[in-house]
Amino acid sequence: MKRDVSLTASALLFIMPDSPLVGKVSASEPSPVHQRNAACDLRKMRRIITEDYSWSLAMVPLLSDLSLQHIIHNFEHNPILEKLLPKHRSRVLERLSTALPLPVTANLISHEDYWRRCGTERWPSCDISHYGHSWKRLYFERHLENLIERFIPDLTDPEPICNAAELSKNYVRRLEIRQLLPPVKVEKRKEDEAEDVSDSGSEAGAESPSVDHFDLNLIAASLCDLHELHLVYGVRGCGMNFEWNLFRFTDRDCALLANTLRTFKNLKVFRLHRSEVDDQKVRVLIRSLLHHPTLVHLDLSHNQICDRGARAVGKLLNQSQLQILNLCNNKIRAPGAQAIAHALTKNNTLRILNLRLNHMGDEGGQALCNALLQNTSLEVLHIGSNELSEATATVLTHVLSHNASLKSVNISCNRIGLDGGKQLLEGMSENKTMLEFDLRLTDVGQESEFYMNQVLRGNQERSRVQAQQTQLFTSILD
Incomplete structure (x- = not known):
């Protein structure tokens, strides 16, 4: 043996x-x-x-690996996460499917890497800097935006949108709705039209849709912490199917939106552009914003607002805390500009005013400039493409000499002329605070423009030195 x-x-x-x-x-x-x-x-x-x-022993899976694999496969029906050890929890999150239902993951998973995977799979181009550097916020905001943008009145069930809003209430801070679809028109066949004709020979009235666009009141209660709302009542990429009816902000839409704005008590930025908003509708909206506690930025650009609407905006300036107002590309003429100018004489919060691409002329331009002789808060003024001439430049010269708050003025695309340029140069020679002065396409002359640019460079250098000194002094105190 x-x-x-x-x-x-x-x-x-x-x-x-x-x-x-x-x-x-x-x-x-x-x-x-x-x-x-x-x-x-x-x-x-x-x-x-x-x-x-x-x-090899490596071919035999560990019992812990088998357990984690079981948790991952059954996560939808039995979500186990908080009870796991940190190292096991991270492994589960790395392998979880991004197709899990939101009711399961919304309030359970806060790991940013998981939401990064979810976001990049749905939207390859993502910039989280616009979402507070949070992947979870990006996912929930864009998910809710997509649901609203695809809603068709009387065809789409609003319940999924309401459920998504309720799940998103702790994460959504901004909604940028780039389109709101109108109801779909269904053409009747001749046989159906014949059946609709009554015995008396008159046709029965066609049934109107319940809503013209998605009603934000359905989700307003779930989004009480919404800070920014951007809306466009129109269709993106309609192509050859273009119709003006695709870009209508109806009276019914206006009434519903006004009620929604009263609900959003924490709203800071409201933007309603490219939606054919006229005077009557803007007055309804302004009425709901007069006593809004937090609104600081109002953008009504690219609409059909005229003088009556501008008067309503002037009233809002007197009763709100607005800091930024954008009325670019509307139909505001001299009376509307005068109403806004009158509000500026009493306002001490507005910092940025954009009235580009309107029709206020010299009468409106002079009124605005006279208001700036009293206003001490406005820092940026844009009145380009407003049919201004030398008469407005004469009053603006006094503003440049006496106003110490303005830092940027844009009067481009106006007929200022050589004499107007010389007057502006005289005012700029006494200015110590202006950092930007846009004179493109104003025919002020190369010489006047050159010397004004020299003054601007001196002001910019002085501002840079003051900023450095302030920063140094702050660091010393800290």
Whole structure:
């Protein structure tokens, strides 16, 4: 029996030269001690090593891995996350499917890497800097925006949007709705039209849709912490199917939106552009914003607002805390500009005013400039493309000499002329605060424009030095 063990050990040494028995068992004259050791080592090896030399313990999954795999596969029906150890929790989050229902993941998973995977799979181009550097906020805001933009009145069920808004209430801070679809018109067949004709020969009235666009009141209660709302009542990419009816902000839409604005008590930025908003509708909206507690930015650009609407905006300036007002590309003429100018004489919060692409003329331009002789809060004024001339430049010269708050003025695309340019240069020579002055396409002359640019460079350098000194002083105090 001893000889057999010896021979078996020798054979293993010959076949497996890398065996741990090398140097312990001799094939020629094994001692009894060596024979017993070889037999013991052989039994241990035979327990873990088979004839397949590629076999390894790494091929057998750990029980913890099997458990985590089971948790991942059954997460939708039995979500287990908080009870796991941190290292196991991170492994589960790395392997969870991004197709899990939002009711399961919304309030359970806060790990940013998981929401980054969800966001980049749906939208390859993502910039989280616009979403507070939060992937979870990006996902919920864009998900809700997509649902609203695809809603078709009387065809789409609003319940999924309401459910998504309720799940998103802790994460959504801004909604940028780039389109709101109108109802779909279904053409009736001739046979159906014949059936609609009554016995008296008159046609039954066509049924009107319940709403003209999505009603934000359905989700307003769930989004009490909304800070920004951007809306366009129109269709994107309509192509050859263009119709003016696709870009209508109806009276019914206006009434519903006014009620919604009263609900959004924390709204800071409201933008309603490219929606054919006229005087009557803007007055309804302004009425709901007169006593709004937090609104600081109002954008009604690219609409159909005329003088009556501008008067309503002037009233809002007197009763709100607006800091930014954008009325670019409307139909405001001299009376509307005068109403806004009158409000500016009493306003001390507005910092940025954009009236570009209107028709206020010199009468409106002079009124605005006279108001700036009293206003001390406005920093940026844009009145480009407003049919202004030398008469407005004369009053603006006094503003440049006396106003110490203005830092940027844009009067581009107006007929200022050479004489107007010389007057502006006279005012700029006494100005110490202006940092930007846009005079493109005003025909003020190269010489006047050159010297005004020299003054601007001096003001910019002075401002830079003051900013450095302020920063240094602040760091010393800290």
